[in-house]
Amino acid sequence: MDEMFKKQRVRLSKSARKRMPKYERVTTEPLVRVAQPEDEDGVITLAKLMHQEIGMFEFNEAKVRHNVRPLLHKHGGIIGVVGPKGNLEAMTALRIATNFYSDTPFLEESAVFVRPEYRNATVSRLHKMIEFAKNTADGLEMPLMIGVLSNHRTNAKVELYQKHFGTPIGAFFVYGAKNASPNEVDVNT
Numbered sequence: 001m002d003e004m005f006k007k008q009r010v011r012l013s014k015s016a017r018k019r020m021p022k023y024e025r026v027t028t029e030p031l032v033r034v035a036q037p038e039d040e041d042g043v044i045t046l047a048k049l050m051h052q053e054i055g056m057f058e059f060n061e062a063k064v065r066h067n068v069r070p071l072l073h074k075h076g077g078i079i080g081v082v083g084p085k086g087n088l089e090a091m092t093a094l095r096i097a098t099n100f101y102s103d104t105p106f107l108e109e110s111a112v113f114v115r116p117e118y119r120n121a122t123v124s125r126l127h128k129m130i131e132f133a134k135n136t137a138d139g140l141e142m143p144l145m146i147g148v149l150s151n152h153r154t155n156a157k158v159e160l161y162q163k164h165f166g167t168p169i170g171a172f173f174v175y176g177a178k179n180a181s182p183n184e185v186d187v188n189t
Contacts (some may be wrong), residue, residue, distance in 0.1 A: 032126050032132045035079035037072045042088035043079060050113040054150045056177045070096060073122055080132035082125050090114040107137045109146040130164050171176035
């Protein structure tokens with residue numbers, strides 16, 4: 001299993017590095033809060049951005065809203081966010097789930113995302129999202145299931161999660177679909 005997640009260095013070409021957007025280093029301390037119903041549009045914007053990076057299937061905003069609204073009211077889950085209403089920097093969506101063979105509930109991370117301009121912050125928004133998820137699971141006295149389903153910097157993501165959660169259990173495989181949406185999604189709509 002460890003061999004599968006062996007660290008591999010990927011170096012971009014000079015021209016690719018020049019095309020990468022440059023962001024100033026963010027030095028503000030992230031304050032994680034529970035998302036409220038008035039954060040819905042900000043959560044949808046982050047979901048669209050996340051889909052642009054790692055989406056496999058067509059984005060369905062109505063379905064996202066349908067799944068997000070109960071969590072914004074703390075029905076069957078919760079969403080943690082960083083940033084003010086209208087300018088969310090990061091989010092994690094957690095829902096209470098069960099496996100098909102059991103009635104034992106667990107907390108499942110259905111999404112975690114940090115805006116690219118906040119990924120180089122002196123205090124990691126992602127670490128804060130992971131802390132929020134773990135604290136929520138502890139408060140509910142439920143196991144937390146969290147994973148990586150991405151072809152972009154996968155080894156780095158797995159390594160980060162291993163630091164927080166230990167050795168992974170299993171792996172995901174996808175047949176017949178590719179990671180990253182082929183269609184651009186306009187985040188302003």
